[in-house]
Amino acid sequence: MPWVKQEDCTGCGLCVEECPVGAICLQDEKAHIDMDSCIRCGHCHDICPQEAVRHDSERIPLEVEENLAYTARLMKHFETDEGKGEFLERMRRHFNKEKVVAEKTIEKIQILKGQYVQ
Ligand code: SF4
Numbered sequence: 001m002p003w004v005k006q007e008d009c010t011g012c013g014l015c016v017e018e019c020p021v022g023a024i025c026l027q028d029e030k031a032h033i034d035m036d037s038c039i040r041c042g043h044c045h046d047i048c049p050q051e052a053v054r055h056d057s058e059r060i061p062l063e064v065e066e067n068l069a070y071t072a073r074l075m076k077h078f079e080t081d082e083g084k085g086e087f088l089e090r091m092r093r094h095f096n097k098e099k100v101v102a103e104k105t106i107e108k109i110q111i112l113k114g115q116y117v118q
Pocket residue numbers: 004008009010011012013014015016030031047048049050051052053
C-alpha cells in the first residue's frame with residue numbers, strides 16, 4: 001500500500017487530480033490516502049514530483065517499532081517479572097495470530113489470482 005511521507009509532500013495536488021478512484025485528498029496542504037478506497041495501482045507513486053509517495057515495504061521497520069512501543073506501553077501495567085513475562089507471551093501469540101491471518105489470506109489470494117492470471 002502506498003503512503004505519503006508527509007515531510008516531503010509539497011501539497012501540489014497532482015496525485016489528488018490523477019488518482020483513478022479519488023482516494024487522495026489534501027489536508028493542511030499535505031496529501032492523505034484513504035486506504036479503504038485505494039486500489040493499489042501505484043500511479044501516485046509514479047507521478048509524485050517529490051517522491052513523497054512511498055512503497056509500503058519502507059514502513060516495515062517503522063511498524064515493527066510501533067508494535068514494540070505499543071507492547072512496551074501496555075507492559076507498564078505489570079509490576080512483577082512474572083507478570084511481564086506472561087504478558088509478553090500473550091503479545092507474542094497476538095502477533096503470531098496476525099502473521100497466520102496474513103499467511104492464510106495470501107494463500108487464498110494466490111488461489112483467487114490463479115482464476116485470472118495463468
Ligand atoms: S503529488 Fe506528491 S507532492 Fe504533490 S500532493 Fe501528491 S504526494 Fe504531495
